[in-house]
Amino acid sequence: MFAMEPIWGRPEAAAYGPRPAHSRDAVAGAGVRIADAEGIAAVSMRRVAAELNAGTTSLYRYLKSKDELLDLMVDKVLREDEPPGPSGAWKADLRVLAEHARAMMLERPWLAEAMMARPRIGPGALRWSEAWLSIVGDRGRDADEMLTVASTVMKFVFGAVMWELSERGAGYDPQSWMDAQGAYGDAIIAGGRYPHLIRTMVEAEGPHSADRHQRSFSQGMEHLLNGLEAA
Amino acid sequence: MFAMEPIWGRPEAAAYGPRPAHSRDAVAGAGVRIADAEGIAAVSMRRVAAELNAGTTSLYRYLKSKDELLDLMVDKVLREDEPPGPSGAWKADLRVLAEHARAMMLERPWLAEAMMARPRIGPGALRWSEAWLSIVGDRGRDADEMLTVASTVMKFVFGAVMWELSERGAGYDPQSWMDAQGAYGDAIIAGGRYPHLIRTMVEAEGPHSADRHQRSFSQGMEHLLNGLEAA
DNA sequence: CAAACCAGGGAACGGTGTTCGCAGTCCTCG
DNA sequence: CGAGGACTGCGAACACCGTTCCCTGGTTTG
Numbered sequence: 001m002f003a004m005e006p007i008w009g010r011p012e013a014a015a016y017g018p019r020p021a022h023s024r025d026a027v028a029g030a031g032v033r034i035a036d037a038e039g040i041a042a043v044s045m046r047r048v049a050a051e052l053n054a055g056t057t058s059l060y061r062y063l064k065s066k067d068e069l070l071d072l073m074v075d076k077v078l079r080e081d082e083p084p085g086p087s088g089a090w091k092a093d094l095r096v097l098a099e100h101a102r103a104m105m106l107e108r109p110w111l112a113e114a115m116m117a118r119p120r121i122g123p124g125a126l127r128w129s130e131a132w133l134s135i136v137g138d139r140g141r142d143a144d145e146m147l148t149v150a151s152t153v154m155k156f157v158f159g160a161v162m163w164e165l166s167e168r169g170a171g172y173d174p175q176s177w178m179d180a181q182g183a184y185g186d187a188i189i190a191g192g193r194y195p196h197l198i199r200t201m202v203e204a205e206g207p208h209s210a211d212r213h214q215r216s217f218s219q220g221m222e223h224l225l226n227g228l229e230a231a
Numbered sequence: 232m233f234a235m236e237p238i239w240g241r242p243e244a245a246a247y248g249p250r251p252a253h254s255r256d257a258v259a260g261a262g263v264r265i266a267d268a269e270g271i272a273a274v275s276m277r278r279v280a281a282e283l284n285a286g287t288t289s290l291y292r293y294l295k296s297k298d299e300l301l302d303l304m305v306d307k308v309l310r311e312d313e314p315p316g317p318s319g320a321w322k323a324d325l326r327v328l329a330e331h332a333r334a335m336m337l338e339r340p341w342l343a344e345a346m347m348a349r350p351r352i353g354p355g356a357l358r359w360s361e362a363w364l365s366i367v368g369d370r371g372r373d374a375d376e377m378l379t380v381a382s383t384v385m386k387f388v389f390g391a392v393m394w395e396l397s398e399r400g401a402g403y404d405p406q407s408w409m410d411a412q413g414a415y416g417d418a419i420i421a422g423g424r425y426p427h428l429i430r431t432m433v434e435a436e437g438p439h440s441a442d443r444h445q446r447s448f449s450q451g452m453e454h455l456l457n458g459l460e461a462a
Numbered sequence: 463c464a465a466a467c468c469a470g471g472g473a474a475c476g477g478t479g480t481t482c483g484c485a486g487t488c489c490t491c492g
Numbered sequence: 493c494g495a496g497g498a499c500t501g502c503g504a505a506c507a508c509c510g511t512t513c514c515c516t517g518g519t520t521t522g
Contacts (some may be wrong), residue, residue, distance in 0.1 A: 005415070006415065007426075008415050009414055009415030009416075010301075012497080014499060014500090015489085015490095015498085016488075016489050016497080016498045016499055017269055017487075017488060017489070017497095017498055017499030017500060018486085018487045018488050018489090018499065018500050018501085019487095019488085019500085020499095020501095021369070021500080021501075031371045039401055042477080044477085044478065045478080045479065045480085046478080046479095047479090049502095052503085054501080055501060055502035055503075056479095056502075056503090057480080057481085057482095057500055057501080057502055057503080057504095058500075058501050059479090060480075061356070061499090061500060061501075061502095063480080065480080066478095066479065066480090068454050080311045083426060092320075113344075113347075116344075116393045116396075117397065117398065118392070118397065118400075119398065120397075124426055126419065126424075127424070127425070129428050130424070130425045130426075130427055130428045133427035133428055133431055134426075134427045137427040137430070142434070143430065143431050143433075143434035143435035143436075143437075144435045144437045144511065146427075146431060146435070147431055147435050147437050147438070147447070148437070148447060148450045148451065148454075149454075151394070151451070152387070152446055152447075152450070152454060152455070154387055154390070154394070155387055155390035155391045155394050155451065156383070156390055156455075157390070158389075158390040158393060158394065159385070159386035159387055159388070159389040159390025159391070159393070160386045160390070162347045162389060162390070163347070163382070163385070163386050164346045165347075166348065166349070166350070166351075167298065167350070168347075169296055169348075169349075169364075176492075182235065183240055184236070184239050184240030185240075186450035188357065193357070193358070193361070194355075194357055194360070194361045195361075195365075196361055196364035196365045196368040196377075196454070197312075197357060197361045197364055199368070199374065200368070200374050200377060200378055202374075203373070203374035204373075204374035204375075204377070204378050205374075205375055206375045206377045206378050206379070207378070213308055216378070216379060216382055216383075219379045219383070220379065220382070220383035220386065222458075223379075223380075223383060223458040223459050223461075223462050224383070224387075224454070224455055224456070224458050225458070226458040226462075227453075227454040227455050227456070227457040227458025227459070227461070227505090228454050228458070230454075230458070231454050231457075245467085245468065245469085246467090246468095246520090246521095247466075247467050247468060247519075247520055247521075248466095248467055248468030248469060248518080248519055248520070249467095249468065249470090249517090249518050249519050249520085250470050251468095251470095252469075252470075275508080275509065275510080276509080276510060276511085277508085277510095278511080280471095285470080285471085286470060286471035286472075287471075287472090287510095288470080288471055288472080288473095288511080288512085288513095289469075289470050289471055290469085290509075291512090292469060292470075292471095295513090295519085296510080297509095328506065345503085362482085435469065
């Protein structure tokens with residue numbers, strides 16, 4: 001497997017020559033600004049260059065590819081959002097860090113997907129990894145258990161956030177969708193092939209409430225933490 | 232909120248006119264074949280049309296947009312992979328269904344991301360939702376608890392799969408990356424800013440083993456199930 | 463048989479990421 | 493101090509992309 005060198009392994013400034021008019025961080029910042037304001041789809045090389053009053057292809061003096069631009073954008077955001085440090089109570093600390101990570105990713109709907117698309121090995125991402133591990137690392141357990149606990153929580157957080165974003169992006173929530181749909185929704189109910197699904201939709205309060213994602217996340221975290229505590 | 236009608240709510244065949252040369256399912260099948268063989272990035276309207284020996288723009292007789300093509304591809308795969316039914320032992324059943332879902336998504340690396348990108352409301356997706364809920368629905372609990380249990384497990388499974396795929400896609404695993412990297416890897420270690428991270432890399436056996444993802448998944452599932460059982 | 467309707471698909475539009483090559487700028491070395 | 497060379501900025505161009513328009517020709521209904 002080729003160990004393609006990440007952008008953080010390459011020096012930013014050259015030894016010789018004219019001073020660059022911009023910087024990696026400025027390029028990343030322009031990308032973040034556009035993604036926040038107009039969505040990740042609006043982040044094109046031309047658009048980012050325009051944001052910087054630069055020629056489109058000048059960006060390739062700072063980056064090898066658009067993927068690297070996304071790497072820089074992700075890491076800039078992670079670097080500028082400091083993870084809360086451990087207090088010593090690992091369960092509470094995991095709760096706090098998980099909530100913080102969730103809020104961060106919900107605030108920038110493009111972030112979670114961009115993080116999952118590429119390795120997370122920039123300085124900002126490493127600091128977040130360190131934060132997760134430092135919470136579970138001060139127990140007496142061995143390194144493998146540290147890893148299991150931390151990565152299990154991280155996986156749940158990512159999954160929960162992507163789940164929530166997928167509903168938000170579609171402007172869709174399960175209950176109102178069921179109500180609003182015409183022929184297809186009726187066919188689903190009339191078909192009788194999904195009894196548990198329909199019973200849940202009808203009986204459960206969760207899907208109707210406005211804070212159902214927050215509640216579902218908190219409850220899931222609580223059960224998960226209980227399971228990890230018993231281990 | 233606009234309830235944009237999903238493709239499953241629209242009839243496939245028209246009343247009048249010549250018989251269509253293809254079908255939605257054939258179009259979806261062509262897309263799946265290309266995605267499986269050449270990756271999701273190779274799935275373009277032109278490429279799919281070529282696979283069917285059709286004109287590019289003929290596809291728009293079957294679909295409104297490329298997004299709908301992805302909807303059909305996802306649902307076709309879900310429809311053709313039958314979820315294992317419940318045996319009555321809910322914990323074991325959740326384990327089995329989770330493993331099945333994980334294997335399915337790992338086999339087609341494009342599937343998980345496509346599933347998260349759009350609402351999952353086709354027949355195949357509904358049958359999978361029904362399968363999850365039918366496992367937890369035959370306990371005496373109320374509907375909200377059913378939902379919490381099922382969705383918590385689903386979120387963990389998605390998060391775990393996307394995590395694994397993000398490493399695979401980069402041809403990167405944390406340990407070998409640490410070993411292979413030159414200047415940047417050294418700087419990480421020398422800097423001393425990530426003590427827990429480095430200790431984990433050095434001491435843990437997990438990151439070195441070939442089946443570390445499977446093991447991490449199984450262990451996480453076990454802890455999660457224990458926590459859900461106690462609830 | 464005529465009218466209405468629909469499937470197939472070529473041409474074209476405005477985007478995309480990226481490569482190439484060139485002009486001009488600055489640093490280093492003789 | 494001057495020359496060579498490395499470097500930056502960037503316009504032009506390429507091969508694609510998703511999608512709309514519009515026309516031809518086939519099929520079904522009345």
